[in-house]
Amino acid sequence: MTISKAYADLERRGRIVRRQGLGCFVAPLKDGKQEAGDYRAGNAGRAGEWGYGDGNKSENHWEEKGGGSRSSGRNAIQKESGARRKFAWQEDYGDYLPRAQLWRNFDYSEAEYSFHLAAIHSGMLPLKEIGEAMTMLVAKRPELMSVYGNFQGDLGLREVMTTHLRARGIPLSAANLMITSGAQQGIDLVARTFVGPGDAVYLEAPSYTGAIDVFAGRGAEMISVPMDQDGMRIDLLTKLCDRRPPKLIYTVPTFQNPSGVTMSMERRQRLLELARSYRCLIVEDDPFSDLYFYSPPPSSIKSMDKEGHVIYMKSFSKVLAPGCRIACVAAEGDILERLIAAKAASDLGSPLLNQLAVLPFIAGKYDAYTKELRAALRSRMEKAARLLKRHAPQGVEWRLPGGGLNLWLELPNSVNIGELYRRASRQGISFLAGHVCHAGEPSSSHIRLCYAQMEEEQMERGLLLLMPLLKEAMNDRMM
Template sequence: MHIDLLRSGSKPLPQQISDTLAQRITSGLLQPGFRLPSVRGLAATLKVSQVTVSKAYADLEKKGHLICSQGKGCFVAEHEQSGPGNGADWRDGYDDYLPRAQLWRNFGYSEVKYPFHLAAIHEELLPLGPISTTMAALVTGQPELMASYGNFQGDPELREIMRRHLQLRGIHLATSDLMITSGTQQGIDLVARTFVGPGDTVYLEAPSYTGAIDVFAGRGAEMIFVPMDHEGMRVDVLTRQCDARPPKLIYTNPTFQNPSGVTMSMARRQRLLELARSYRCLIVEDDPFSDLYFRTPPPSPIKSMDEDGHVVYMKSFSKVIAPGCRIACVAAEGNILSRLIAAKSASDLGSPLLTQGAVLPFIARRYEDYARTLRAALRRRMEKAARLLKQYAPPGVTWVLPEGGLNLWLQLPSASGIERLRELAEEEGISFLPGDVCYAGDLPSRFIRLCYSQMTEADMERGLKLFLILLDKHLRSLNQ
């Protein structure tokens, strides 16, 4: 069993082993009943003492992740603590390099009626008609697009359209400074695979986007989470942390942050860029939601102030117009971009020409008008959700209404009972995102994320009311 250990890191080795195995268990990579390697065997594999592994297993057993039996071994616990299995399948013991996979686990709600867990926009709000019409015309009129590899950097005409789009938002770059990716998730992965290795320090907001945490964990990075307040990432705290552990990379989702909905102030954006300059590191600015403001536009992107190429800016278009098309723009300069293009060529040989061509005319001619209409629709949903929260949320549950984006971030009175709440909600056809997946450790979180844009307006209202009534009943049961 492979585990990346940071032997010069600040976290003790038993805790590193325990945290990694806990993440594999909670994200479903290690199934209930799986038999872990013996203490002796794992110690030999990891080149650590048996005492180190014993401490890690004891910590996991204390937290309820393992059932250990003298002479039989340690097994991943069932959810209901029903006992160990036999772990006989050869594939169970086949080594992998995935430390966690929370993003994969939290897409697994195909049957729920009220999917509040997924930060997405309902199909009735998306411009699927005009995009599908364009795609159909391309398939019949230019079938050769399906027989061709695209430019590794992306279609030049689409990159020019995106250059103009970014220019309207204060980012002035050449078309040659842009690359098309299969969503920002691929962009994050390319940056991590190109510039982050085992033991490198990556700073993120606390909480942060689950998909980014999965990627950086997979690279063996030492992730350090920086607390947030109403102005976003606490750059003063980050500065003190950087004095102890200089950053290789800082990941931020500064506008209507996922999952919290907080927007970083302009002053913090400027200070963050100054910090990156002083430490000669990269900032990954993930920006899927800045066009989804409800009243006034958010502060300009950090990239708009970047004169030295410290910011790799990522703008998702598929998130807002057609998730299935998987189209995003990555903006960077010089050999930072050239190395990312090289990594992309090895990853996918270029994004599909068909999907790039399908979204191109819509982004060029109709996106701005569409975005205005979408903002109004999302604001209506958010305000209806706010009224339901005010009317039905139990005592002790708090939230701050976002000024844009797709999500509500609720703080519950306690972290206890959230897994049981999740089970009860699923029985009613409701899903939500538990906040603990938005951190890298194994600590329970008092937060949950609810997305108000993934359903029809009527379903959102029915589902949220049902969930809040269920939440009230659940919290009352905990206090009895």
């Protein structure tokens, strides 16, 4: 109790920052600099959350506390305004939030040169067609706006997705599919259904930030598995699982986010074998398999799954219209039934109109569209890569991705990426700092650049502006 009060006192004085279950870390010195990653204008920022180079240490584990008492202090901040003081009781109100990165790194950005989001520029998306479908629906079937859809998703859309998946080696029926509000919700539903405090979740290092946040939010013990050019190191995974059996394995096997790496066919098979032997689930998150530049990627893990071990997620939002928030989750047996129950409690089902607006495009035009999109994205990626090759300072390394939307740049590991980030944002340039792609250990010498988020010329200008900043950051560390 005394220690607890002492900590609370330190917190109040802004010297340390505590997060529920995450231990304490030392607050950065107040130097008047606003954290670049903090978009919450008008609110007192939470000190130290960005966590760069200030000696901050936090263990990213969710410590289950005995007795269910969660009223120990948390995230007290320098309270500057009296207006906030009346909410002081809230500081002690316990929560179950992890130290999430997603919401402070991916929100709507005012950056002039946006490289931070793995997204496709609106000019390349079939918005006209989808808009026309929506207009028609609204005119002819206005009642669609009035009904709660089926929790599992519209049957017609699921049937169209069945055809789509069958052509990609996944011969499931509409009864095995569920529509979610983007793949993010799919991951979230899996986590809330099957992952709880202390459950072992294996994932690639690096991995998708949104998935890390979700599993952290469930109190999972996340175990990172290194990758090489053939994807997740299944040999290491096997050894790790020997010590700590997996509850769930999360993977983006194709043009991985953020690294761009594709898992080999042999490893896909071994991964599935491993899941069978441990009677566990694999979440196969597959936003990019249609966006290959040279040759089609290996078959999905789901296509080899006979026993319902794989929950397959395919985002359609990403490639068609992110604002519509439509993804498809394929699963079998009781696993799917439980996910549908979770979906119902979560939001009563995704908006029906949005589901039906993408239906005709997926049914009729998706394949021709993605063929063109692949060519356009490849050309952009190659332009970006050429530009990097010519202008990036020596010591910056990357691999040409075989598909997807991102370049994953490795900087010399003593570069202060937090400082680079701040300088870049002062010039209106955003990128994703690699540390948010890691569970637990928040250090990384990588940055992720999406080459598809802007108009092509804008993207090129942005890269040219970024290069001197990279050089500067690398020189800094020399001194």
